[in-house]
Amino acid sequence: MGPSLAHRLRIETHAVWLAVRDPRTPWPARALGMIVAAYALSPIDLIPDVIPVLGLLDDALLIPAGVWLMTRLIPAALMAEFRATAEQAAERPVSRTGVVLVVATWIAVLVALWWLLRGRWD
Template sequence: MWQRLKAWAGALKREVAALYLATRDPRTPAAARWLALAVIAYALSPIDLIPDFIPVLGYLDDLLLLPLGIWLCLHLIPDAVMQDCRRQAATRPPAALGRRGAILVIALYGALVAAGVGWWLTP
């Protein structure tokens, strides 16, 4: 069972990498690109909607939201694009996506904080 779980996690990691590559492909529709960026940011984010220290519910959001987001992206992105991106993700080392992913998450949370502060300061 542990090996199956490990294989599933590896496949999920490759799908996230393929989604990242699909966001950079001009054949990807804009709506799918934005949704994929949100899913990637959530996957890479150290902040969860439900904190992991809450029993059962803490991991439930990761087990449901991430696969659901990936599934939705896969239905919005053309099959030919995803096949090309999966091939690229399989040959590309994971570290190549690390820095860009971190920049994406920092930018997203920076924008959220700026929007929250702007909303809070608006009379």
């Protein structure tokens, strides 16, 4: 039996993280990869997993879509190298940038909601 879907996604996400850090990766892929890797490796989700369906839907759609697009932007031989390195890695990296991006997004949403609703309560 082959590797699980979760294992493959973990390897692909790690490969994207490696691609972002490698100067041989084309700049459009690096820019997209920074967003994908930061979100995927962040310990905080954009939509918390405790929210039924939506909490898991963001991970199930956003991360695979970003990884798929990244594999289209990076030359196949280079992506194969990143995958091999990711497969050999023992631990999953954590993105502090991803944490900051997700927290900033939540703060922006809360501030926007507060700003929209404050006039209705006055």
